[in-house]
Amino acid sequence: MAPIAKIIGQRVALGMLTLWIVSVIIFAGVQFLPGDIATEMLGQSATAETIAAFRKSLGLDLPVHLRYAYWLADVLRGDLGTALSNGRDIGELIRPRLFNTLFLALTAAIMAVPSALLGGLLSALYRNTFFDRLINVFTLSSISLPEFFIAYILIMVLSAKAGIFPSLADVDSTAGLAGRLNAVALPALTLTLAVLAHMTRMTRTSIINLLANQYIETARLKGLPEWRVLVRHALPNAWAPIVTVVVLNLAYLITGVVIVEVVFVYPGLGQLIVDSVQKRDIPVVQACSLIFAATYVLLNLTADVLSIVTNPRLMHPK
Template sequence: MNKISTLLAQRLALGLLSLWFVSVIILLGVDFLPGDIATEILGQSATPEAVAAFRQALGLDQPLHIRYIHWLGAFVQGDFGSSLANGRQIAELLGSRLLNTLFLASVTAVIAVPLALGLGFLAAIYRNGFFDRMINSATLTFISFPEFFLAYLLILLFSVKAGWLPSLANVDPSQPLFERVYRVILPALTLTLVVTAHMMRMTRAAIINLLASPYIEMATLKGVPRWRVILTHALPNAWAPIINVIVLNLAYLIVGVVVVEVVFVYPGMGQLMVDSVKKRDMPVVQACSLVFAATYILLNLTADVLSVLTNPRLRHPK
């Protein structure tokens, strides 16, 4: 437990430092973009006097470092501020969008995690066989394609050609659960094709690495079926790397949905962030970026802790 407490303290300190770096990078990145929210809202025909007055009303006439210090002081106190585009509280904007992103990630995880574990288990059983080669080729193919390409390909096949699924993932909290699941099937399937390959290959590799162990050979010589050897002897000892890669892919599901949400016009955090970048709404972009970064850091911390808990050699080092 002392090792885990030390790990938690170190990771949390590094996480806070990483969040600060992210906030600075996003601030500079948005500031380097041409134009600002005044020119985006007032348009190209606005007079310089109108733009200057609008910028002064929003506080954009202050130096960048002064605005950042004011924002950071409010953020540390739990105040995300208000959107420059519509004046709404950012916490209110993030609430429903974050729930939608978590819902999409949850549906994807329910599909991808059992599928990846099952395929990895079967690939290890039929190692170097036709099934193993076919699964490896298919997963490498899907992982090589960009997400937007897979998304548009699935839209073409299942929405345009077959007409089975909607091409736009319009979800609303008032919709029934099954209706919401039906509308997010295509974006969830896109993310599944991307993340399944990592988890499946790690499961296969972790199991195969244990098959040469003496206790595995003894179980095989005793006549235990191969599937039972893998399921009852190899798999429990392979959980550490498998759990690690599962948690890391869950982190990707939360923070890597931006492209998929934009393609399917899904009302999640990624879509909100892209819309805010277009409007140069810097406080909203900052808040979305920090939520993504904090989620990724916490899930990476969870992966580290689970790796220690599931590996006796890490729990009790010599």
Template sequence: MASIPKIIAQRIVLGLLTLWVVSLVIFAGIQFLPGDVATEVLGQSATPESIAALRESLGLDLPFHVRYFSWLMDVLRGDFGTSLATGRDIGELVRPRLLNTLFLALMTAIIAVPLALVGGILAALYRNTLFDRIINTITLASVSVPEFFTAYVLILIFAVNAGILPSLADVDASTDILGRITAIILPALTLTLGVLAHMMRMTRTSIINLLGNQYIETARLKGMPEWRVLVQHALPNAWAPVVTVIVLNLAYLITGVVVVEVVFVYPGLGQLIVDSVQKRDIPVVQACSLIFASVYIILNLTADVLSIVMNPRLMHPK
């Protein structure tokens, strides 16, 4: 059996290869969109000469492979280019938006992960009871409802009727930490309801599968309390699939916030990419798409590596 470092190295190489393919797909997909960027920027009344001059200045007159490798080399140096809509450096434009999105994802994880673990453990311990059925019903209902609908329901309840939370997550550089937390409570709750079911059900399933094993029965026959059986014997062997699902859902939080950010007008990376698509700001769209893809691939790679490291059969191959 291959050693752990070798397996991890293989996963990293595969992740880098996947990221390169994704970057090619992103660049090609955006380049093949209908319409012309120069015409969109200058307007329909622009002369052919001005359009040709702008296309030349943007490098749009060069072959596809030349433009792609030029863009890729710039990205590898940390240069995403300049926004066509604002004329600002894309790195400076993206950085605060990315931090806002990461902050929203972090707050969601702080709420969702403990709830998922506690709910999944309790549902496993009291499986096939009324409590278990209620938990399953609530989680399945929450994951079945579209996020935009959940967001509007929460706005109606807590912002319109109760008036205790803001309906718009309007934050900027001057907003303090308490103001940021207050502003993102509803977006975080919306995302929590979307990812809670997957994590909770995986936790429940993993623990139930382990509670029927012989070593668990042996520990019970020795008179060990149920909580010690769970903590000392069941949970250590259940962590690998549970942690994998948690990390994968964190990847979803980073890349799946677009709808939530648009509904709550939250100044994150999702809102930026939607605004850039509307303005046909191609360099910003490419940069945001590549960042989303990079984060998703990195977190998937992390989940894969953690599942390998936390698997006792791989840690002790003999």
């Protein structure tokens, strides 16, 4: 356990360093946005004295490095600040939006992960057949299309023409599980199609690369069915790259939902950050960006750890 603990500690330290660098980039990027936030918030008719007082109330009269230090200290205490657009606490504003985004990502993951593993297994089992080529065409098509295009196609087919699902994913805190699932059906299906190809092709490739090994040939010589050879002998040894791709795509499901949420007007974190950019609500933009970054770093760290645990050879590099 000592080598694993050491490697996990190194990965955690690297993840914290990465997150700190990302926080610097987020803060600096927001500061370099064109225009003046005080003028945008107060309007062009505001007097110079009013603008100066407003800038002082926001701490914009302080040097950049001091503003960053105060902002980072507040974040570490769990204080994300106050929204400029409505004066609400950002933590309270983000909490229901974050829940909606996580619910959407979880729904898409439940649809995508089993489908990708099953598709990859079947594609490897019937490789070089019509079924395998059909899977390849489908995955290459889905990976080549941008999310907003897939979303509009699904809206046209399943909402406008078939009338099966609503075109707008409108949910609130009073919606039950069935109502939420019905509302997020099209956004979840869009995300599923966006990430399905990576996981399916990695599962297929990882399993096929193992089929020439001697223990696979031994299992076949024992008379085991081909599907059992794949599931019992090939799949367990192919988990390392598959798990890495699955976890990284789960990270995309959470951090890459901005476009999908905007298309379906879904009240999640992605929609909130777009609305906040339009309103020049800088504290909310910073908080949402930091949450997205922390989520991606955490899941990337999880992918590293799982790839090490599922492949002990990585613990002893030559």
